[in-house]
Amino acid sequence: MKKISFIILMALLAIEVQGANVYQPWKHGQLKVSDNQRYLIHADGTPFFWLGNTSWLLPERLNRDEVEFFLNREREEGYNVEQIQVLNVIPTYNVFGQQANDETFDFKPFVRPGVYGYWEHLDYIVDMAAANGIYIAMDCIWGSQINKMDEKKAASYGTFLGKRYKDKPNIIWMIGGDIMGDKGTAAWDALARAIKRVDPNHVMTFHPRGRTTSAWWYNDREWLDFNMFQSGHRRYGQRNGDGDYTIKDNTE
Template sequence: MKTFLRKLLFAAASCLLASTACPTQLPWENGKLKVSDNGRYLMHENGTPFFWLGDTGWLMPERLNRDEVSFYLERCRQAGYNVVQVQTVNGVPATNAYGQASMPDGFDFSRIDREGTYGYWDHMDYIVRAAESKGIYIGMVCIWGGLVRSGFMNEEEAKQYGTFLANRYKDCPNIVWIIGGDTRGDVKTEVWEALATSIRAIDKNHLMTFHPFGRTMSATWFNDAPWLDFNMFQSGHRRYGQRKGDGDNLADSNVAEDNWRYVEASLACRPLKPVLDAEPSYEDIPHGLHDPAQPRWTANDVRRYAYWSVFAGSCGHTYGHNSIMQFYRPGYAPAYGADKTWMEALDAPGFNQMKYLKELMLRFPYFERVPDQSVIAGTNGERYDRLIATRGDDYLLVYNYSARPMQIDLTRIKGNKKKAWWFRPTDGTTEYIGEFENRVTDFQYDAPYMQGADRVLIVTDAEAEYMK
């Protein structure tokens, strides 16, 4: 019955999705995901780069029905996302849109598939297969960290749960395992180790990472762990100088928005592992997270977090929206002051602008790219005036959030002559600037200071053809 039901669900998903466009090539046709040879990025087995562009669809398993799952994932695909991070369970047990519980027998999963019942895990199977049809990976946060901190899963139960999850999803091509979930790695460490190692003992084909608490990074606790393939950090939701709100209260609030610092700190660890910001400030969420009276983060802010992190050396980025992450709609109590439905939020500018970053990074030779602040000549700015530079052998990119004038050392890349363009993160368009001598050169674009008119300066060897 279990096999028949899964086949039936897959057929239903295929029919439901038939009316929407699907990728001509699915990512895993290039082979499974792995860490690049230089330890900085993710790639497929055949050498194809994988730039992680994630959305936080945390409560999708609990709040969306099948039609809504399909609709949401299709919008993610259209917006360029190739990963959706989900809370597999947000309660012990969790209950989904069909009224089915995740753990009717506790951590005994021997009778989890019941004849004639479309259960919690059947619905999770549907989500995984629907994402697969769209070319999207499911970043499966196995259990939210607060539940473990509160004692809802112990070490032995973690082994049972990890064994169940690994056996159920080890053959799905689009899984990334995420241990933790908004939690510190030095709290209930033995539980997280038991969960990770029990999954890894069965499933050696999928990447695994750890999602940490606000303003912390997984490298602090698990960089040496053999099960951790790449690092995550959560830069959190505070603004500069804000001492209350999400995050580690011991961290310096004066650098609260500098998510590039976590990238640099993670990449300084050995062994070198890829890293990304798995939870920056969300679009339309209050500064500091908990007080709805606070100002809200905008599309301008979420772009800044994305470009700062990636240009500092991240292997990708995860976006979030207040309404989407909780799939808010009338009938649910809004968290964090959410006042738009999740369907309305799919039209938010930030949600639809992230794809331009992915397209930009994949335009150039991928694995040779390194962060390089020596590209910035003279004194760099602080806070919003901070310029972040990355380069390959014959190209460089500089992100400018505030529209401040800047001096750029064009000698840092190959070529006797250089060509330059402005790139707009808001719409992905480019504007040719001209050809330049190979020296330190002044650049400034015509835009008001600090009004969300961010740009990327693109410079290449004049003989390169990346911009054609």
């Protein structure tokens, strides 16, 4: 136990030393939407330009050394946001085989004192990103999994996430996850509201499906700070044979 604690302490000290030499955008205060509702700015009025990378599976695929290498490289290439999935599937495992959750959304069995588990690894990712001056746009659960999370589970999960990361300076909350906003609406609302009750200070958005915008469904929600639009990927329309697009095949 002492050895594990010492290793974690030394790692955190190394992160702090590195972070002291890197531009920290949050020194200008929390992110917010500008008064004219057109831009993201910091609390002191400093503009913020979102230059993000979709490193969705970062918490699952990379070990600590790879996380450090990757985020250092991202900083060198100019990225200031990493968009990640916290939970890609139910259950989710990381590269060490550590489990994040199960279908009950009771996280107590997966957060154990003195054990470097899934959530401690995610903590490390968030802290290493901060040391590199990078925000983590935290997509809480991928859209394809929303049918496994009812309103009660969503509220419990949102409270867990909000408490764990509310004091981190580099968090941006992302609800949704490449999904049409009219699917799982009640659960998305419950998740977002639970996070906001615990953490009202970090900005929040909704990540929609390709060629859609969160404004179609959530523009009137009190938890939505700004809208997000996805142009699409792989093929522009992202039809994928699911029939939820009114886009002609020859235009994709």
